[in-house]
Amino acid sequence: MTVLGTAVDPTSPEHSARRAAMLARLTELDAEHAGALAGGGPKYVERHRARGKLLARERIELLVDPDSPFLELSPLAGWGSDYPVGASVVTGIGVVEGVECLITANDPTVRGGASNPWTLKKILRANEIASANRLPVVSLVESGGADLPSQKEIFIPGGALFRDLTRLSAAGIPTVAVVFGNSTAGGAYVPGMSDHTVMIKERSKVFLGGPPLVRMATGEVSDDESLGGAEMHARTSGLADHYAVDEQDALRQARRIVARLNHRKAHPDPPAAEPPRYPGEELLGIVPEDLRTPFDPREVIARLVDASDFDEFKPLYGTSLVTGWARLHGYPVGVLANARGVLFSAESQKAAQFIQLADRRDIPLLFLHNTTGYMVGSRYEQGGIIKHGAMMINAVSNAKVPRLSVLMGSSYGAGHYGMCGRAYDPRFLFAWPSAKSAVMGPQQLAGVLSIVARASAEAKGTPYDEEADAGLRAVVEAQIEAESLPAFLSGRLYDDGVIDPRDTRTILGLCLSAIHTAPVEGARGGFGVFRM
Incomplete structure (x- = not known):
């Protein structure tokens, strides 16, 4: 077995602070759920x-x-x-x-x-x-x-x-x-x-x-x-x-x-699985409160998959995206998890190949989101980030194996699409209380609007109101922050529920069991044209 190691120290101040922040969010979530109950x-x-x-x-x-x-x-x-x-x-x-x-x-x-x-x-x-x-x-x-x-x-x-x-x-x-x-x-x-x-x-x-x-x-x-x-x-x-x-x-x-329905599952239930080697309780302290701080998704994978056994695919290539094979409650899964937020060309190509492999092997895919989107800038545009990002989105769009998504941290821009967001028909999609999703981060979006307004004023030859700009940026940041939070998105059914990270393995197991009531089959081809 290829057992994942761990660098998590549950007694460290960093882990304790992250855990406390997550528990505070869960308390707020419980209050919202109480309204439904x-x-x-x-x-x-x-x-x-x-x-x-x-x-x-x-x-x-x-x-x-x-x-x-x-x-x-x-x-x-x-x-x-x-x-x-x-x-x-x-x-x-x-x-x-x-x-x-x-x-x-x-x-x-x-x-x-x-x-x-x-x-x-x-x-x-x-x-x-x-x-x-x-x-x-x-x-x-x-x-x-x-x-x-x-x-x-x-x-x-x-x-x-x-x-x-x-x-x-x-x-x-x-x-x-x-x-x-x-x-x-x-x-x-x-x-x-x-x-x-x-x-x-x-x-x-x-x-x-x-x-x-x-x-x-x-x-x-x-x-x-x-x-x-x-x-x-x-x-x-x-x-x-x-x-x-x-x-x-x-x-x-x-x-x-x-x-008396005589209703049968397409696939038999797998044998009993060995649990992860690390406590699920530790998931509370892995995601930073400030989502701009990166974290290693292998620490999450190690607490979700059977026996913490994970065979990584292309570990030295496109390292901002972790991909690999595992089992979860006995069911085979292919995992894609964002490691450092940004998706570059290499990550996009790696993801497209991995998704095709899973589709050929009839293996469901699990996407663990923490992405700010695809990389921008002249160097990356010249390097083909559009066609490579399109390749990943093409693969996600046309794969026929069931897909599951969990939003752990950020899920911004087209990265949300490439990681199988709601519009790409995941069988199930859940969010952690730490998750955020929008076209881009609040500061970035407010900054873009400010730059555009400043350029417009300059083109007209009119003075720019710096005080009004600061006020506008504050209002826009507050609006986007509120509209990117899990409760707001879940209220609009952009996910299937906001869940306690500690319940993730159980919930994914229930979903995989339900998925295998129907035949699990890949596309056997049928992808669109990949721009190479």
């Missing part, structure tokens, strides 16, 4: 419980196998917007009767589970994950449909929710809906378009239009039960495939449905 707040939670109903996460807990993990996705969706954090829905991956499933659960304590624009984005992302990884979908439904004041942002794109359900079914990916309360208007199509539907006695209400709308539209006077109750759908319309007496019974029946 609180749902609609004590008043609406108590009202929901008074009706004898379980909360969304309690329903998930009863659905998944006892003592099995649930990987929640996009918990900060909607952060910084006018809508509640979490977007009134819980999504994630859990194991049901031994089958990894994509689970969505409306949170009825938040405006009755009504969908806002971030709810839509969050569920569409969940459906994307289910489709790419061939995960059965279980929808725990209790929603009054669209949040009407924001219908202009939901109605047109919202049809994709129902399109996705039909496409999943057509692809042979099972879909199951369990209706706990109202499933109204467009929401009625979730059980209507799922392969299997469970409804609950005197609880489930599924109709395109409720009694008030029916009366306005047709003059008919009706009640909830005759219009859309569980018994009517079980006995008369046939929409309900299973009739449950209460929520617990509905979840039991959902588990039995999954048990």
Whole structure:
């Protein structure tokens, strides 16, 4: 084995300071997550419980196998917007009767589970994950449909929710809906378009239009039960495939449905893996508080991969990018990790070759981000940095093996693209609380605007206001700093969650397991033209 060594001294002042800074960020993150966990707040939670109903996460807990993990996705969706954090829905991956499933659960304590624009984005992302990884979908439904004041942002794109359900079914990916309360208007199509539907006695209400709308539209006077109750759908319309007496019974029946799916993974689970040789706890003290200070990503790799065993590829060439082969929870991975931030021509060429090799060997790729982007300057432009950076981005764009990304530090400019940022369809992308991502760093961006404004004033022959310039730079730096932070980006679903560095190995293991439900196959060619 090629076991990585370590230079980390957990007792050093430097490590302790970095650890303290990371723990402070995690405390702030916990406070933001608490907002999502609180749902609609004590008043609406108590009202929901008074009706004898379980909360969304309690329903998930009863659905998944006892003592099995649930990987929640996009918990900060909607952060910084006018809508509640979490977007009134819980999504994630859990194991049901031994089958990894994509689970969505409306949170009825938040405006009755009504969908806002971030709810839509969050569920569409969940459906994307289910489709790419061939995960059965279980929808725990209790929603009054669209949040009407924001219908202009939901109605047109919202049809994709129902399109996705039909496409999943057509692809042979099972879909199951369990209706706990109202499933109204467009929401009625979730059980209507799922392969299997469970409804609950005197609880489930599924109709395109409720009694008030029916009366306005047709003059008919009706009640909830005759219009859309569980018994009517079980006995008369046939929409309900299973009739449950209460929520617990509905979840039991959902588990039995999954048990009978005969859904098999494309790849067997690997044997038990040897853990890393160094404690994951030490990951807290590796990333500097000032991201301009470089750090060795091998220290991170050594705490993520099995037995800290890592075979480095081209270790003496393009040394600002570390590449190599390892296993993570028994699954083979190719790792690309930024070492000193900047990507030069050599790093770009090295990455392109490495990505092609992984694609040929059907090996998933793991990108560990800490990059300020591709190098600029006349020397580097003349040396071909554009065509070499394009070569790396071409490889990332056209590789077919699954890719995972973790933003540890900076992820700026086109370096974010080359390292498989969100736009390049990584199967999963997570960020550490230390991460930042933007077109460039705050100081650089503010400085560029200042230079342009100064040049403009000079061209016009007007005096330049230095005081106004200093004020503008301060405002721009503050804005870019705020917009590059993990909570802001996660709130816009540019990642699948901000995670504790200590959980990274476990989370990546869960993702790799889910990925191997679908065939893991490379492109076998099919890359675009590489400019040499």
